[in-house]
Amino acid sequence: MTTLFISDLHLEPIRPAITTLFLTFLEQRARQAEALYILGDLFEAWIGDDDDSELGQTVASGLRALTGSGVPVYFLHGNRDFLLGERFAAVSGLQLLPESMVIDLAGKQALLLHGDTLCTDDVEYQTFRAQVRDPAWRARTLALPLAQRRALAGQLRETSRQAIQQKAADITDVNRQEVDRVMREHRVERLIHGHTHRPAIHEWTLDGYSMRRIVLGDWYAQGSVLCCGASDWRMESLALSDA
Secondary structure (H helix, E strand, C coil): CCEEEECCCCECCCCHHHHHHHHHHHHCHHHHCCEEEECCCCECCCCCCCCCCHHHHHHHHHHHHHHHCCCCEEECCCCCCCCCCHHHHHHHCCEECCCEEEEEECCEEEEEECCHHHCCCCHHHHHHHHHHCCHHHHHHHHCCCHHHHHHHHHHHHHHHHHHHHCCCCCCCCCCHHHHHHHHHHHCCCEEEECCCCCCEEEEEEECCEEEEEEECCCCCCCEEEEEECCCCEEEEEECHHHC
């Protein structure tokens, strides 16, 4: 059996075809997996577990059907859904992970991250990330009325979009020295992450060891899944027609 990894679906009501593709993936492909890991940004924005939107309820039901069938689903927060909490996890059957996690994967220790912490050249973003991950900021934000949180989420998305357009591509990508540092720190030869929307498998040598960094793809024009078996790690694409 295989272990599946996905990230950066950015589900939102204005892209219903991607939501349908994801639900089909949960009903079919994921049912054959040993486990499913979602490495952040499942939603374009998550404003709190009390959100009463139809999208959140639909996705929770799809995840609950999968976990109810016996396939565990693990969730690691991204930069768009860091407010997703225990209430949604309980409804959907998700198991929440810390922001970094080392797992045994086919006999190899693999570090799981969303990926945004590796983009250390983007100082502006890292400052923002520290602010919104602060427990006091989180508590103040979740105390706001839903309508106000929706407006805030829209404002933050637009600010992020404009900031990315103004930054050089290398600024918003991972810092190679930071990648080496965290892999040394966690004593791993494998790293799996998303966030950058630049799917690839990078291989290099570090301290005499063969390293591999797998970057997951986003779900905009298609679905993207990393499939890890006992002897084969491969990236798979899911066409919108599959839905």
